[in-house]
Amino acid sequence: MRTFQWAVMLIFLSCTGGTKPPKDILDKEKMADMLVEIHLAEAKVSKLNLRSMDSSVVVFRKLQQEIWAKHKVDSALYNKSYAYYASNPEQLGSVYEIVTKALAKSDSSAAPKK
Template identity: 30%
Template sequence: MKRILFVLLLLGLGACSEPDLPEGILDEEKMVELLIDLHLAEGLTSTFPIPFDSARVLYPYLENEVFRKHQIPDSVFHESLLYYMTDLRKINRMYERTIDSLNVKEKLRNP
């Protein structure tokens, strides 16, 4: 009887695990790291005392620097974002983590 319960428990745990990600899709942790840095770059761009048109030219440069920092091609990020956007719970969870991390960074910067 104990063996049957143990096997059922293992099967239940296996059924609850995350399915393998398709090839070329970043995991949630890496996506959150990228989203944090991309939003920081966007925020930095908006703080510069430059016209909007100039900021639109500057942001892609900063965005590319984020991808270079993480050694991720922008195409992989965009494909991963499209993948996660098909599951609202996952993308919401990732953005909640992103916002929480940005709030912590802001509090540490402005005690």
């Protein structure tokens, strides 16, 4: 019985590894670029210290719309792409490696020089 369970697990793992993203979603680099800008927009809204959560949401949505327009992406494509990456941890991890490096780079370039 244990051999059967191991065989099933190996088959399952071999089927899930190496899955290529569908063609109708954003590629890793574009998704990472957008996520960098979205995280920076979230930080910007957070620094505004708006009194109401509603105001923060309105400002963030405006910034988000600007990001989508800049990248020529609509909300449906972004949401579909985000859902794909969120449901594939390995893919999401590689996207966030790019995001983390870009945010670290922008943070170091924004730091005052001595």
